[in-house]
Amino acid sequence: MELNEDIKYVKGVGPKMSEELNKMGIFTVLDLLLYFPRDYEGINGVNDITLSKENEKIIIKCKVQGYQQDIRTSTGKVLTTVILNDGKNSFKARWYNQPYIKKSFLLNHEYLLSGKIEKYKNQWILNNPKIIRNSTLDKDNILVKYPLKGKMSNNFLNKIISNLLCEIKITENMPINILEKYNLCSLDKALRNIHSPNNRNDLEEARNRLKFQELFAYSMKILMLRSYMDESSEGITYTMSSELSELKESLPFKLTNAQSRVVREILMDQKKSRPMNRLVQGDVGSGKTIVAIIAMFNVVKNGYQAAMMAPTEILAKQHYIEVSNMLEKFHIRVELLVGSTTKKNKEIIKEKLKNGEIDIIVGTHALIEDDVEFENLGFAITDEQHRFGVNQRCRFCSKGKNIDVLVMTATPIPRTLNLYLYGDLDVSIIDELPPGRQNIITDYVCKNERERVYQLAVQEIKQGRQVYIVCPLVEENDELKITSVEELFNELKEKYFKDIKIAMLHGKMKAKDKEAIMEEFKANETKVLISTTVIEVGVNVPNATVMIIENSERFGLAQLHQLRGRVGRGSHQSYCMLVADIKSNVTKKRMEIMKRSTDGFLISDEDLKIRGAGEVFGFKQSGDNELILADIIDDINIVKAANKEARELISSENLEYIKIKKEILEKIEKSSTYICYN
Incomplete structure (x- = not known):
């Protein structure tokens, strides 16, 4: 059978069951082959x-x-x-x-x-x-369990996948010398064993091969993007607008030395004929947005359009307000396009974009929809880049021809991962905070000491300030004993905030409800916001001075640092209080790092050393889930090896390697997956 064949032709499926499989996102033989088990009972x-x-x-x-x-x-x-x-x-x-x-x-x-x-x-x-x-069954018997939806049964999936594996021949797509070097099994063996392992060794061998496979292919794609950018001479060449100095003088603050340096690096890129492809890393509150605004301003003054994409509507709207206010006196036309924009307004905005009646568009994923067209897009900015995948970035960039690209993140990422995640990008770092920002007093307490944390919150509210309270889950989880948003809301309302207006915010809410709650909090109508990590990125409320994080041991340090950055944005002393279940020295060590350090890069490096794996940066399989099995943190050693081999293959002048490279890249370009690109 061919990998692109319709799923209904697999033995045992047929038209009726193919409809059920379609509901699970399984349309082809390849989709079924890559529908991996969630558990192996008995392994x-x-x-x-x-x-x-x-x-x-x-x-x-x-x-x-x-x-x-x-x-x-x-x-x-x-x-x-x-x-x-x-x-x-x-x-x-x-x-x-x-x-x-x-x-x-x-x-x-x-x-x-x-x-x-x-x-x-x-x-x-x-x-x-x-x-x-019944224990009379063979003790080595393993029950493979798949994720199920609708009317689908595990027995049916096991049966049709077994049928498929009997009928299909899987062609190898990795250079043989790489397989031998890392003792990797064949692709055919890996795909068979991940669906039907005889033991844990079989399963681990299969997973390692498939992880290497997709990390290698992903690296090849990233590196070729970089190679393409380096070789291209068809980009847009911008001149420096005479109004740039006027814009800088109109700012209500002076740029830091780090901001000025990064602005210069971006403007130098804009002067070159090669398209810009740059990453700006800056700690929480370092002022990345103003750098982006200056860059967009210069593009618009050169007669081109600019677009800025953020991962959430809350952040997109915040950027829209900031960009609009900053550029209002320069008569630059700024619009907002997000998922909750009404159908009528969407059509108006899309028409204006296409006709060149909008200079800067700020939005969410709505910007990469197929029917969004620009008259002459010259510059695309992606904020909080790690929340988007490389395919989404490519779709965004395809809205213009050889446009300049700037991606921004407040997530501090070590160099090793930078090479993998952003190997196609030049890197700028804003390593200085604006003057006047208050140091945030950070401390941690055990759960039985929560009383003093909430007394601090009450005292701050009496002073006219506001409070964030964050916990990891929406609903109560008895098994993990984790405090949930709903449970905490009810408890705190009764115990500490009886006569104080408090609100609850979580990711399951509708966009318009989240926006209404955030607007009330920004307006200081709501004094306490109890939330999941939906407030982690970009929310700016200068009057908020207390951040309380429940079950803080369950967050990565980089994520805790991001959350801490929601306070300390005004002129008043701010506090970050970590409520933790401190049962181990590792947890205590992590809390101590948060207490004594405000350096995001140091924090993420320390967290990586302590835990060695896991969701250190709060992201797994970013964006549109381009990675099926591999995780850039958990599989850091495979990341390094796969990236090294991809670099050697890309740069090699060996005639045989050049041929292999060409074949692999052509297949990757046409494929929707990094595992099977035959």
């Missing part, structure tokens, strides 16, 4: 409980030895315990508020159980385990 099968890793989810065959009498805990929960034996060791399984569970476990009978293991007072405990299947 961590053990036959000796003492060989388990603490807090790992395991599968174990065991026999019922006895029962303990149910007890009621201090919190009122009923604890049920069954004593089990794996043939060598006794251990306990326990459940909360499930006294009926004992009836499922017959004395001296064998069961195959799945649960999370922990060690308590030198005893192994299996928490809330589930019976997987």
Whole structure:
């Protein structure tokens, strides 16, 4: 079968089930092949409980030895315990508020159980385990589980994918010397084993190969973008507008030395015939937006249009207001285009853009819709670049011909990741904060010390200030014991803020509702805003002086630093209070870093050293999910290796390599995935 064949032709599918698969985004053979499992039940099968890793989810065959009498805990929960034996060791399984569970476990009978293991007072405990299947089945049997939607069943997906793997032949697309160098299995073997592994080694081998595959292809695409920019001589050449000095003099503040340096670098790029492709990194509050405004101003004064894209409507509207106010006296026509713009206004704005009646357009993803056309776009700016993928960036840039591109981020990213994420870009860093910005007093407390944190908040509100309170989830999660927005809102309203207007904000709300809540907060009508991290990026309320972050141990340090940057924007002393569940030295060390440092780059580097992996920067599979398996943080070693090989292949003058490079790039260009681009 061909990879682009319709899914209905796969054995066992047919027209009716193909409609169900289409609802899941599966339209072709390739889509099905890349619809990877979410779990492998039985992959961590053990036959000796003492060989388990603490807090790992395991599968174990065991026999019922006895029962303990149910007890009621201090919190009122009923604890049920069954004593089990794996043939060598006794251990306990326990459940909360499930006294009926004992009836499922017959004395001296064998069961195959799945649960999370922990060690308590030198005893192994299996928490809330589930019976997987009758233990007479083979102990190495692995149940592959897929993400399901609608009427789809796991059995059906397993069956049709098994049928597909019997019919398809997968062609290798990686140079053989790279496979040998890194001991990578074939693409065919990797795709078969990720759907049907015999054991954990098979699965890890498959995942490593596929991660390398997509990181290598992604690097090739990024590097060729850079190569194309370097070789192009068809860009727009701008002159320096005589009104630039007037614009700078009209600003209500003087640019910092760092801002002035970055402005010079951008203006020098604009004078060149080669299209600009530059990244501006600046810590929270360093003043990236004004740098962007000056650059857009010069483009407009040269007779071209400029566009600025932000990841959220709140941030886009904030930019729109700032750009409009700053350029109003220069009679520059600025408009806003976001998802919530009415249909009628969208049509008017699109028509004006096409006819050249708009000089600067600020918006969200709405700017990259197919029917958005410009008369003569010369400059595209993407704010908070890590929230967009390279494909989105390419779509944005395609709105003009060989336009200048500027991307901005407040997320401090180490050089290693910079090369991977933004290998096609020149880098400018605004490493200086504007004068007069208050140092933010940062401290952390355990959960049982929350009282003094909220007393501080009440005192600040009495002084006329405002407060942000952030927590990670929208709804209560009993299993993780994480405070949710809704739970916290109800608790704090009753306990601390009875006569104070407070509001709740989270990502599940409609755009117009979020905007209304933010407008009331900006206008100082609402005194306390309880929110998820939707306020992480770009929100500017100078009167807010307190940032309280609940469950702060669950955030990356770079993300905590971003949240802290929402306060300290006015003339009053500001505070960032971290409420954490400090059970480990690692958590305490991370909180100490936040307490003593305000340097975003130092913070992100330290976090990477401490944790080594995870969502250090608060982003995974950015933008339009171009990476299916790989993660630029968790897989940093694969990132380095794949990027190194891509660079060597791109720069090689070996005739065989040149041929391979040409073939790979042509396939990547036509493909929608970085894994299978045959």
